[in-house]
Every structure is written in C-alpha cells, then in structure tokens.
Amino acid sequence: MDEFSFINSIKQSYYRQPTLIKGIGDDGAVIRQISKDIVMAVDTFVEDVHFSRKTVPLHSIGYRALAANISDLAAMAATPAFFLVSIVIPPSWSEDEILTIFEGMKEHASLYQMDLIGGDTVSGKELSISITVIGYTNKRQTSWRSHASEGDIVFVTGTLGDAQAGFHMLMNDGNYKSKAYFIKRHQRPSPRINVARELGKLPRVALNDVSDGIANEAAEIAEASNVNIILYEDRIPVSADFEQFPKDLQEQWKYFGGEDFELLGTVSEENWDIVEDIAQKTNVNITKIGYVKRPSKGAGLVYLQHNNGKILLSKDEYTHFK
Amino acid sequence: MDEFSFINSIKQSYYRQPTLIKGIGDDGAVIRQISKDIVMAVDTFVEDVHFSRKTVPLHSIGYRALAANISDLAAMAATPAFFLVSIVIPPSWSEDEILTIFEGMKEHASLYQMDLIGGDTVSGKELSISITVIGYTNKRQTSWRSHASEGDIVFVTGTLGDAQAGFHMLMNDGNYKSKAYFIKRHQRPSPRINVARELGKLPRVALNDVSDGIANEAAEIAEASNVNIILYEDRIPVSADFEQFPKDLQEQWKYFGGEDFELLGTVSEENWDIVEDIAQKTNVNITKIGYVKRPSKGAGLVYLQHNNGKILLSKDEYTHFK
Numbered sequence: 293m294d295e296f297s298f299i300n301s302i303k304q305s306y307y308r309q310p311t312l313i314k315g316i317g318d319d320g321a322v323i324r325q326i327s328k329d330i331v332m333a334v335d336t337f338v339e340d341v342h343f344s345r346k347t348v349p350l351h352s353i354g355y356r357a358l359a360a361n362i363s364d365l366a367a368m369a370a371t372p373a374f375f376l377v378s379i380v381i382p383p384s385w386s387e388d389e390i391l392t393i394f395e396g397m398k399e400h401a402s403l404y405q406m407d408l409i410g411g412d413t414v415s416g417k418e419l420s421i422s423i424t425v426i427g428y429t430n431k432r433q434t435s436w437r438s439h440a441s442e443g444d445i446v447f448v449t450g451t452l453g454d455a456q457a458g459f460h461m462l463m464n465d466g467n468y469k470s471k472a473y474f475i476k477r478h479q480r481p482s483p484r485i486n487v488a489r490e491l492g493k494l495p496r497v498a499l500n501d502v503s504d505g506i507a508n509e510a511a512e513i514a515e516a517s518n519v520n521i522i523l524y525e526d527r528i529p530v531s532a533d534f535e536q537f538p539k540d541l542q543e544q545w546k547y548f549g550g551e552d553f554e555l556l557g558t559v560s561e562e563n564w565d566i567v568e569d570i571a572q573k574t575n576v577n578i579t580k581i582g583y584v585k586r587p588s589k590g591a592g593l594v595y596l597q598h599n600n601g602k603i604l605l606s607k608d609e610y611t612h613f614k
Numbered sequence: 615m616d617e618f619s620f621i622n623s624i625k626q627s628y629y630r631q632p633t634l635i636k637g638i639g640d641d642g643a644v645i646r647q648i649s650k651d652i653v654m655a656v657d658t659f660v661e662d663v664h665f666s667r668k669t670v671p672l673h674s675i676g677y678r679a680l681a682a683n684i685s686d687l688a689a690m691a692a693t694p695a696f697f698l699v700s701i702v703i704p705p706s707w708s709e710d711e712i713l714t715i716f717e718g719m720k721e722h723a724s725l726y727q728m729d730l731i732g733g734d735t736v737s738g739k740e741l742s743i744s745i746t747v748i749g750y751t752n753k754r755q756t757s758w759r760s761h762a763s764e765g766d767i768v769f770v771t772g773t774l775g776d777a778q779a780g781f782h783m784l785m786n787d788g789n790y791k792s793k794a795y796f797i798k799r800h801q802r803p804s805p806r807i808n809v810a811r812e813l814g815k816l817p818r819v820a821l822n823d824v825s826d827g828i829a830n831e832a833a834e835i836a837e838a839s840n841v842n843i844i845l846y847e848d849r850i851p852v853s854a855d856f857e858q859f860p861k862d863l864q865e866q867w868k869y870f871g872g873e874d875f876e877l878l879g880t881v882s883e884e885n886w887d888i889v890e891d892i893a894q895k896t897n898v899n900i901t902k903i904g905y906v907k908r909p910s911k912g913a914g915l916v917y918l919q920h921n922n923g924k925i926l927l928s929k930d931e932y933t934h935f936k
Binding site: 313320376412 | 635636639640641642643644645646647648651652653654655656657658659660663664686687689690692698700701702731732733734736737738739740742744746747748749751753756758759760821822823838
C-alpha cells in the first residue's frame, strides 16, 4: 500500500469548519478558535476486542468507532468539529477494506460537519483504530462528572441494553422480534449530541455517556462528585421488545452492557421541568431513574433500589481493561 | 490490570499549562486558548515495527515515542503544550512495564512543560502507543511545507543518519567509536523545538522534521510547494565518527534513515544571515545543503548533485507504510 496515495484517497476535497487554518498535508493541523473552549478525547478500537468483522460490516465499523468518540463530546456538552485517525493495518487487510472503514467514519462525521484533519497509518499484526476528536463548548457550559449534588435527579436518555441485545442476535441465530432495530443499535449507534447541547445550557448538570454500562458511568459521576447514586430497578428504560430475552441477560445488558451511547446525568429537582422541555424539543425520551445522596461517610457507590431494599451494584463487571 | 488505579498512577498530581480547564478524569479534556493558534498531530508506534525492547529500554520507548510527536510540533514552529496517550496492551506486559513507558514519556514532557490530559487504555495482542500532541503557535508564525520558493536555500539542523547508526550498533556487536553518542541518538532523540520556534519568526520558512529521512522530507516540501529540490551530496552533515561505517550504509542512513528528528527547511537567500544568527543563539549547527528550483514542467522531485551531475533521489525507499 502506498501511503501517499492512501492519504490522498481519505483526504476531504474541502473542509467544512471555518476555524480550520491547516488540514491534512503538513506535520500538524492548525485551528484558530477565540470564543469557545476546546474539548478533546481519544478512543481506541481493536479488532476482536472492540469490534468484529463477523458482526459489523466494514462501513459500520468506521461509523461505530466515530460514534464512541462523538459520544464523549456529547457527555462534555460539546459540538463536534474535527477528528484525527491513527490506524494500525495488518497485511491481511486490503486498501479497499480500510477505505470502506474510513467511508463509514466520514459518513458519520458529515452529520456533524466534522472534518478529518490528520492521522497516521502504520503497519502491524492487529487492526486497531485510534480516533482523536475535537469539539467546542461555550465557555459557561460545562457538564462535568463532578457536578452532581445531594438531592439531584438522576436521568438517562433513550433505552439501555439494546446494543448488547443486537450483538447477541448477531452471535446467536434465532427468531427474534425487532431484529433490525437491535442490530442497528449495535452497528450504527447515534450519540446524543443534540440533547447534550441543550442539557449543557442548564445552570448545573453532570453528564456521562453510557459507553461501559450505567453501573460504571454512575460510579464515575458518584466518585467525581463525592456522592452516592441510587437507581430504581423498575425505572431503567428498556425498549418494547427487550423482554424477549432471558431475565439474566436483560439484567446484565441494561446495567453493564454499554455501547448504547445514551447519556446518564444528574440535575437539581428545580431544573427537572427544563429537562422535560428538552426531551420534548429534541424528541428523545429522558427518564428519571434515581437520585443523588451525600453519604455520611464513604462515597462513589451506586445502589440499586428494589422492593426489598437496596443492593450495591458491583464494580467487578467493569473495572478491567477492555 | 485495574483501569481506574492504572489511570490514577499515570495522572499528573498537578498541571503546568495555564490554558487547561479540565485534565484527565472526565469524558474529555478542555482547553481555553484565545491569543494563539492550536496545532495538533498524532503518531502511532507499534512494537517490533517502530521500536523493539531488544534495542530500547522501556523508559526510552516512552521518551522516544513522545520525541517523534514533539518533532512534528517543531516542524510546525509550535510550542508543545499537551499530549494524550492511547495504548493497546497485550496480556504479556505487566502494569509496571507500562508505567515505565509512561515515565519515559512524562520525563520528556516535563522538559517542555507538557501536560498529559487524556487517553485510552485497551487490551490487544500487540503493544501499540498512539500519541496525540497539542501545541501553540503565534498567529503570524507558520512554517508550512508549501512555503518553499525558487532560489531558496535548503538547510538542515544537526547531523543525519546517527539514529540509524545507533540502531545498527545495537543490532550488530562490534568495536565502535562514539558508541554511547550514536545509541543515545537512537534511544533518546532531542527534537529541535528551540531552533524551530526561532525559525518560525522568519518572514517565510518551510520546515519538515526528519522522521523518515531527508529524501522523503525534501520530497514532501517539494510537492507541497510545487518546486524541485537539489541537494549537494558533499554537504549533507554527518557526525565525526560516521565514516567508521561501510559507505553503502552511510548513504542509506543519511538519505533514508530517518528518526534523527532534525529539521529540514528552506528560506530565502536574503534571510540566510538570520538563520546563521539562530544557529549561534541556540547552539545548534545549521548547514546549507541545497537549493530550490522551480521546474519548467513537473515538480515535487528531489535531486542529488554530485561531481558528475544530478541523480534523482528515489522515492521507493519511503513510500510504503511502516
């Protein structure tokens, strides 16, 4: 594979972002931004760890990899603007296959007017895609994990567990209901950028995107804010046909499944009506699923409240690398 | 390996950059920069492709990986400020070994007051390190590849081929002169940030860092500027004990060796005295090695001028992924 011609084939013919001074084609990209804050995040996807050609078409591998990054920007209430892609390519992959992955990324990027402004292409034994995203926030709009406070309402957008259910359907033949819906949630997730931008305008909001399951995401907010979070077992939103799966899988997926790229957040009770307005305006369901409590000692814990009392949501499920 | 405790062990206890609003610990890092342009680049290093534990100690693997990225900022005449690290970790690597690589990066970062502001840690079969760097430039200071112009002087900092010579010494036992010097050039290279910042103040300058060998770097400038570059064979600067190696290796290393992280540039003849002042001020040798020519047709070529005429420097050596 010739690196020069490869870069030419992924290079955009024009750039959309007015703040870009220099895109692909030099030692670095250059951005000029005066009035907004710049948000940055990076995520890496390894073949057969984070995705598989068996369950996701090449185009969707790219679409989904960028989704995970855009979702990080959503959790920061940022507007996506740029991305850089560093890719490790094994000899068994053809240039056409790699270009198809890039097409998937670029299709997703175009929904947000994002520009591909740099990257690196190297050879290796294992396909891995590392994406750096850059977005903008207004200076007074922050949605940090540390913003949760005693008495806050805990909410989540959309439904949980769908992406894992879709993955399960792809791995296990069967006669499933709403198969296309669940598979799409796995292969081509939609990060909640529009909702996040509205939520970011609240006087105080904590946001985390559900990449590793809400048990993990809630714990991150609880730790950063030095509070505990209590979730109501019977309020976790799931989609209509989610109940077709065995109970233990449902439990596993909705608390620990991840990759739904929904948003988990906390707001003060007095701002809840604004959240309801945002849900209506953006046409996205937002569900009250719990509350924030400041413990007398210790913090950073997540409890599941059910009929017979509270149980601690275990961390074991999500504290190891994946 | 526990991801939470791992992140805590690489997280800086304080940040040095005043423009940082939010570092590690949320979905993204946040920067506020009003008066300068922001420069970004990403590079990925794969074990046994870009580095080997056999020739580079773990600490220096980190030091060297960041060097390659800092060198991209140098080529953009930018001042380094931040970096994000995404690392794919195979099960055979211990947490201590990975932390040692991070120590090497952080030692190098501290020379430039750079802050580690984000990243990702994932598992895979092959160790790979992807680094995104962010730096600042003054708005009127650019050193783009497209800035070369007919009649310009072509120059290079320091000496070429040393990193490859050091690598050769590590791979082939022998009784070598200046062994420590050459090995250091391979294991712990020093990007030319200080020189680059001064060169960036010139009215017009093209810069490229020598990561893939000057034949490649000169071709990139020639292509972007739509000119040809002629290099004088007898003026390519090499270090004192470089001649101890066979002639064919010397040729290979100085034109195609790369990883010296010197700077190759072009300036107008009338600004050459400023370049000489910069060399003196920064205590770095800068050597005139050729000139820029606008061809009547075709462009983007690099010629080597020697006693008997000109030969085209082949591209075959550097156009494939590595």
